[in-house]
Ligand SMILES: [Zn+2]
């Protein structure tokens with residue numbers, strides 16, 4: 001079973017995205033790239049070099065529903081005459097091409113983000129959503145943890161690896177312990193645990209960083225020899241990356257706890273201190289990062305959390 005990476009340009013800060021062609025029946029594309037002409041052309045060219053056309057694709061599997069990964073799914077599906085589309089059903093906060101905005105807004109209010117900043121984030125999101133087509137709930141099938149995607153000469157095991165988003169999935173070829181991990185594993189940077197509603201209980205916040213740590217540990221049990229991420233070069237030494245991630249997370253937790261004043265602070269206030277330079281685009285990601293670390297520290301009993309005037313205030317314990 002041949003896994004062929006294809007790099008596609010994106011209009012986002014993160015740079016090019018990797019999608020993966022499984023060049024065996026049923027011809028499968030893992031992620032599709034954003035909905036731009038440049039990505040579409042690069043996808044056509046990448047498939048052509050591998051000896052295929054978009055029309056040959058029978059199955060589209062999404063690691064998660066961020067625009068840089070899922071944007072072209074509908075267009076590829078249509079061009080490939082109704083290829084099957086599969087995504088994990090926890091990807092509810094980011095239904096393909098349609099963020100559940102009101103749920104997100106409520107989370108931002110609780111995190112202490114001021115209304116004008118929330119409005120800026122909404123406008124930014126409106127700008128980003130043009131890079132993905134929407135799907136109705138009945139237009140895609142479900143990726144289920146531990147099930148297998150079958151191919152002519154082998155299988156990929158579906159491993160649900162929540163964290164970056166609630167429905168993020170990885171795909172493991174056990175024969176040689178190769179993993180396609182989407183944004184769960186990135187060589188250069190620690191993936192952002194994006195602020196998301198809990199898929200089971202949307203008014204609540206998803207415990208993204210705690211879940212992410214479990215996902216990393218789970219991938220580690222496969223003793224991967226090669227991990228293909230959603231951006232950048234593949235990872236040959238997962239163990240080194242795992243240890244680096246854990247250290248980075250522990251260090252950031254210390255920083256976050258150190259920033260908490262005695263009088264308490266909201267996640268927004270901590271985000272401003274952690275990333276004073278963050279511009280519009282990165283403000284949302286800095287709040288995500290602050291909330292994730294504060295939540296993890298709270299769940300570990302290291303800090304206190306109370307609700308005051310509809311916003312959450314964290315305090316050193
Ligand atoms: Zn992502």
Ligand SMILES: [Zn+2]
Nearest residue numbers: 066068183230
């Ligand atoms: Zn990505």
